[in-house]
Amino acid sequence: MTDLKRLNKFISDTGFCSRREADKYIEDGRVTVNGIRPEMGVKVALSDTVLIDGKPLKKVPxxxxxxxxxxxxxxxxxxxxxxxxxxxxxxxxxxxxxxxxxxxxxxxxxxxxxEGDIVNKILRAGNNHEKEYVVTVDKPLNRQFVNKMAGGLPILDTVTKKCKVTQTGPQQFTIVLTQGLNRQIRRMCEYLGYEVVTLKRVRIMNVTLxxxxxxxxxxxxxxxxxxxxxxxxxxxxxxxxxxxxxKQPANISKPKQARTPYKENDKKRDFAKHVKQGRFDSKNDQTNAKPARRNSTTRTGTLSLKK
Incomplete structure (x- = not known):
């Protein structure tokens, strides 16, 4: 069976642009698949001819x-x-x-x-992949600091996960996190009255410096x-x-229901299927038709891992 990809990912995988930018190209009618302007969400195969502004894409690197x-x-x-x-x-x-x-x-x-797929798997906090840091602060440490850092601190409307903290010098420690809150280590130190002077990540999972x-x-x-x-x-x-x-507030007994995943309608399921069914035959050529526009309420987001 031929593997199919969403057109925006197909374009992005060649290195031409991001998925979001690819959506804009598709929306503006600058993309053709086998000579036809596709709808948003269409899927394509490697055997399909995809052009942007009439020019072929590079091969996937x-x-x-x-x-x-x-x-x-x-x-x-x-x-x-x-x-x-x-x-x-x-x-x-x-x-x-x-x-x-x-x-x-x-x-x-x-x-x-x-490769986009590996990014999410490594970054998701629930996957518990370790990241190790060496941190220097502005004044001498004490046992209370180490214990509190390791036990979890209230920042950003949550409590940080328990982690491994080891003092390695008068003002230096190592910390191993499986979490990726915004500027997490700096905020944790600030909560305890310390300021980070230097912060260096020395390991991600099994890879070191x-x-x-x-x-x-x-x-x-x-x-x-x-x-x-x-x-x-x-x-x-x-x-x-x-x-x-x-991160779930204590006064909420039920977790927030996850958003229902986007479901494609039958029209957007498979470009090859469209062609097979005669959707884009010579009598109903939609080359000059305006491409379908995205719902203005669509939102995209990215993950960040700041320390």
């Missing part, structure tokens, strides 16, 4: 998985207008994007890839990828897994 030792001052964004963006810093020949984030004042290990100088990147090895794939084999990539159990 080989999957890339990169470990990068991000310096302080680099911004984890793909926005070209931001001069310090991470994509420009890495300067990889194909389109890639970061998995998660490290805020600008932080440094250390971050993954980049061109060993042999990787600041500003350098490398491809993940086959062994590293095998271990990652094994660890995320049972991981979900749905939004439900990103919700922490302890």
């Amino acid at each position: 080989k999957r890339a998985y990169i470990a990068y030792n991000k310096p302080v001052g680099i911004t984890c964004t793909t926005e070209r207008k931001i001069q310090s963006n991470i994509v420009k810093a890495v300067n990889y020949p194909d389109r890639i994007f970061p998995i998660g984030r490290l805020d600008r004042p932080s440094e250390g290990l971050i993954f980049l890839t061109n 060993k042999g990787l100088n600041v500003g350098q990147w490398r491809h993940l090895t086959e062994q590293e990828m095998a271990e990652i794939n094994n660890s995320i084999a049972d991981s979900g990539k749905t939004e439900e897994l990103s919700v922490d159990e302890n």
Whole structure:
């Protein structure tokens, strides 16, 4: 059976643009599939001819998985207008994007890839994948600080998950998180009256910074990828897994019902099926028809992992 992909993902996988940008191209009627302007949500196969502004797309590039030792001052964004963006810093020949984030004042290990499916599986908080940091603060630590950091602290309308915290110096500690709240470590330290001076991520899952100088990147090895794939084999990539159990307010007895997944109607199920059924025959050519517009209430979102 021929594998089918949503047209926006098909376009995105070639590195031409993001899915959101692809939707705009489709909506504006600049995309054709086998000579026909498709509807939003249509699915295509590798055998279909997809053109944008009459020009063919590049072949889907080989999957890339990169470990990068991000310096302080680099911004984890793909926005070209931001001069310090991470994509420009890495300067990889194909389109890639970061998995998660490290805020600008932080440094250390971050993954980049061109495969969207693996991103969600690694990032979802419910999947409990470890990330290790070395942190220096502005004044001497005490046992109370370590115990409270490890036991969970109330920030951002939730309580942080229990984590591993080890003091390694008078003003330095290591912390292993399975959570990715916005600027989590900095906020936790601030709650206890400390200010982070330096923050460095030294490990994500089974991958460390060993042999990787600041500003350098490398491809993940086959062994590293095998271990990652094994660890995320049972991981979900749905939004439900990103919700922490302890984030549910105490006065609410029932969890918030998840949004019903979007369901395509019969018209948008399969481009090849449309053709087979004669939907786009020569007598009913819809080349000049205006493409269907997206519902104005549609929302998209991205995950972030700031420390």
